[in-house]
Amino acid sequence: MTAPQHHPIVVIGAGIAGATIAREIASRGHAVCIVESAGAPAAGCSNHAYAIAHPHISRGSPKLLQLTRIAFELAYARWGDQWVHRGALQPTKDGIAFDGAVIAQHLTQLGLPTTTAYPVAAEEAEQLSGVPRAGVWFPTAGMLNLEKTTTQLLLPCEQLTQLYHLRIEALHREGDRWLLIDAAKKITISANTVIVAAGLSSKQLLSSIQIKLPLKAVRGQLSFFQINHESSWAARLPSAIICGDGYCIPASQCDKGKMRWIVGSSFDEGEDDLIPRDESDRFNQEQAAGLLNYAVGNLQELVPDGQFVGVRCVAGDRLPIIGALPQRPGVFVATALGSRGILWSALAAKLIADQVLAGDFALLTRLGFTSALAAALAPDRFLAGALPPSLGVLASNSKPILPSESRAR
Ligand SMILES: Cc1cc2nc3c(=O)[nH]c(=O)nc-3n(C[C@H](O)[C@H](O)[C@H](O)COP(=O)(O)OP(=O)(O)OC[C@H]3O[C@@H](n4cnc5c(N)ncnc54)[C@H](O)[C@@H]3O)c2cc1C
Numbered sequence: 001m002t003a004p005q006h007h008p009i010v011v012i013g014a015g016i017a018g019a020t021i022a023r024e025i026a027s028r029g030h031a032v033c034i035v036e037s038a039g040a041p042a043a044g045c046s047n048h049a050y051a052i053a054h055p056h057i058s059r060g061s062p063k064l065l066q067l068t069r070i071a072f073e074l075a076y077a078r079w080g081d082q083w084v085h086r087g088a089l090q091p092t093k094d095g096i097a098f099d100g101a102v103i104a105q106h107l108t109q110l111g112l113p114t115t116t117a118y119p120v121a122a123e124e125a126e127q128l129s130g131v132p133r134a135g136v137w138f139p140t141a142g143m144l145n146l147e148k149t150t151t152q153l154l155l156p157c158e159q160l161t162q163l164y165h166l167r168i169e170a171l172h173r174e175g176d177r178w179l180l181i182d183a184a185k186k187i188t189i190s191a192n193t194v195i196v197a198a199g200l201s202s203k204q205l206l207s208s209i210q211i212k213l214p215l216k217a218v219r220g221q222l223s224f225f226q227i228n229h230e231s232s233w234a235a236r237l238p239s240a241i242i243c244g245d246g247y248c249i250p251a252s253q254c255d256k257g258k259m260r261w262i263v264g265s266s267f268d269e270g271e272d273d274l275i276p277r278d279e280s281d282r283f284n285q286e287q288a289a290g291l292l293n294y295a296v297g298n299l300q301e302l303v304p305d306g307q308f309v310g311v312r313c314v315a316g317d318r319l320p321i322i323g324a325l326p327q328r329p330g331v332f333v334a335t336a337l338g339s340r341g342i343l344w345s346a347l348a349a350k351l352i353a354d355q356v357l358a359g360d361f362a363l364l365t366r367l368g369f370t371s372a373l374a375a376a377l378a379p380d381r382f383l384a385g386a387l388p389p390s391l392g393v394l395a396s397n398s399k400p401i402l403p404s405e406s407r408a409r
Pocket of ligand 1: 012013014015016017018035036037038041042043044045046047048050051052053146166167168169197198199200201202205219220221222264265266308309310311312334335336337338339340341342343
């Protein structure tokens with residue numbers, strides 16, 4: 001029997017999360033091996049060409065808002081020069097009067113400088129986005145092709161080993177090493193550190209070491225609409241990203257002499273099939289009308305002409321799961337990225353690389369990342385057992401994972 005290949009650090013899953021983490025570790029000069037069940041990177045939810053990123057300013061816990069601010073800064077620093085579109089408008093909700101001063105104060109309280117977010121009245125919003133709706137303008141928000149980005153992150157480099165067509169079914173501890181066991185029950189790899197970034201499959205993988213995480217599938221569909229130039233929608237289509245309840249990207253001319261407009265996304269809890277659905281297109285037509293505040297628009301004129309369907313992985317409390325598993329020394333997790341794959345991958349790469357490589361957390365600390373925020377992301381929050389996961393992010397008897405305490409090799 002041949003001995004398993006040994007790699008000090010192995011990342012399982014070559015989606016945007018695993019690829020960003022592997023690249024971060026390699027760029028710090030450490031050897032890292034990434035293992036993927038498919039034949040190429042971005043075969044799962046990251047097979048997505050139209051993902052947007054901006055900090056979040058409304059719904060959500062204060063921790064979530066702080067985390068998205070920090071994560072957006074990291075994502076912008078990493079990928080801002082690759083944004084496909086630049087700038088996004090988040091219109092004020094219907095029925096809420098726009099008050100620029102109040103919004104500006106709120107943005108300041110969230111720690112967002114005007115270079116990142118500022119209030120805009122309807123006239124300015126129209127100039128910036130083609131949509132005359134007052135709200136908040138994010139000048140540095142953007143869109144990223146996750147598939148392309150994942151592939152670029154994994155361009156060959158000396159420190160990076162890549163193994164495809166290898167599905168890891170289970171982990172097993174032996175001495176100071178983790179053994180990675182494939183579908184044929186063969187031990188293919190051993191590692192000192194294993195970073196599980198396998199999306200929804202992380203649940204099954206971690207259950208092999210008796211770690212139960214409350215992960216679930218949420219199917220989502222983006223609709224690609226075709227629109228005739230004579231349609232009343234044509235003159236209203238945005239020239240920037242619009243976000244709110246759903247999102248859309250700027251309309252473009254398509255080769256059939258029509259406009260093409262991408263709008264999403266549906267949200268089907270607990271479902272994981274990838275077959276496009278008419279009902280999801282109808283849902284996205286409604287979202288389109290909501291985003292443009294055009295309730296009287298004829299939805300039949302938004303003609304479905306293609307879709308992207310993916311299955312998000314979400315945790316019980318809707319925050320990502322990023323960090324060390326203190327109960328299983330050497331195992332780290334980066335999953336449950338939900339609808340914020342760009343933001344959470346950027347944050348996961350810095351946090352996990354600092355934890356695995358005993359980094360100094362200086363960048364994260366400078367951005368305002370605290371031990372309380374680390375605890376809100378840590379897998380441990382679901383494992384302490386004092387509170388059911390849905391009640392909070394940190395069970396009362398679990399130890400917060402202070403950055404300085406969470407170093408592991
Ligand atoms: C409709 C829709 C719209 C979205 N819009 C946005 C958006 O606007 N902005 C945004 O930031 N995000 C968005 N997202 C979310 C984003 O796509 C995901 O958060 C992100 O792609 C998740 O990346 P991941 O690396 O965690 O998972 P994945 O991309 O699923 O990667 C996991 C990888 O692990 C591999 N794998 C699984 N099990 C194993 C195993 N046992 N052994 C080896 N390999 C394994 C898989 O093959 C896969 O390649 C959207 C998602 C959907 C569905």
